[in-house]
Amino acid sequence: MRVADPVAGHNDVVTQKARWFESPADPEKQLAAVGYLSDTATSTTTFLAGALEKPLLVEGPAGVGKTELAKAIARATGAGLVRLQCYEGLDEARALYEWNYKKQLLRIQAAGDQPWDETHDSIFTDEFLLTRPLLTAIRREEPTVLLVDEVDKTDVEVEGLLLEVLSDFQVTIPEMGTVVAVRRPLVVLTSNATRELSEAIKRRCLFLHIDYPDSEREREIVVSQVPDVEEDLAGQIVEVVAKLRGMELRKAPSIAETIDWARTLLALGTGTLDAAAIDQTLGVVLKHASDHDRAVRELRLRASTGPVTGRATGQGPR
Ligand SMILES: Nc1ncnc2c1ncn2[C@@H]1O[C@H](COP(=O)(O)OP(=O)(O)OP(=O)(O)O)[C@@H](O)[C@H]1O
C-alpha cells in the first residue's frame, strides 16, 4: 500500500516495516528450502539484517556463495531482486538515475512557442527519468532485496553515493525533490576485499565473512546442486578440492568449481575420481597452467605415499 508520495518532503512518509524472518534460525531453514545451505552465523546475520533493517556486507573469497546468498534471500522471501553490479568507472548515471536527454530534447522541440517555464517543468518529471538500480530499489513498494554486488570493484566516489542511500534510504534528485523509501529494501553488499571499504560504509553495515565450508557441508551443497551425483563421488570430489585448497595456488577452487567438477564427472559417466579422472578433468577446477602443474605434481607425490582419495589407485596421474 502506498502511504505517501515517495517524491515529497520525507516528513510525510511513513516507512512500512517489513518482516523478513521469524527468528535467527529461520533463514537457515528458509534458505535451505530454496537450495542455499547456510550455517548458524549466516542465518543469524541474515535475520538481523532484516530485523534491524541494516545492510549486510558479505565478504569472502571468490565463489563461496556471497552473491547467491542475496539471490536465495529473495527467492526464500518472495521478494523482488534488484541488482547493482559494481565495476570500475560505475557512476551515478548508471547506479542511481539519469535524465533521458534525447526524449527531453524532442519534447523541447515539440513545445514550439510554449513558455520555457512550462516546458522546463514538464521535462523534469517521471516520464523523462531513467531509474537505475539504487533508485529502483528505493521506489519499489513491494518487498525488495537490493544486491550491491562486488562493491570493492567501484571507485571510492560511488561509496559516497551508497552512503546516502544506505543511511537514510533516500535519494535526492535536485529537480524533483527527495525520494524516500516507502518500504526499505533488504540490502546485501558483496565484496572480495580487493580493497578496503571506507569505515563509513562498514559502520552502517552488519558484517558477515563467508569462507569455504567444511567438507561435510560442501558435500551437501554438491549433492543438493547436482542431485544425480553419487554421494560417494561427491565425497571424493570434495576431498580432492580440500587438498587443492591446501596447496599454494594462484586461485584456489571455489564451491562453484566443485559443483562444476561434479557435473563434469557425471557427464563423462565417471564413477570414481581416480588419478586418471583427475588428470583428465582438472581444468574444470584449476584455471592457471602453473596451478595445474603444481597440483598434478603434489597430488602425484601424495598418491605415491597413499591414495589420492579413498578409492584412487595410487598411480601417478601421468
Ligand atoms: N551455501 C551454498 N548453498 C548452495 N549453493 C552454493 C552455496 N555456496 C555457493 N553455492 C554455489 O556456488 C555458486 C557460486 O556462488 P556465488 O556466485 O554466490 O559466489 P560468490 O561468493 O559471489 O563469488 P564471486 O566472489 O566470484 O562473485 C552458486 O551459483 C551456487 O550454485
Ligand SMILES: [Mg+2]
Ligand atoms: Mg559474486
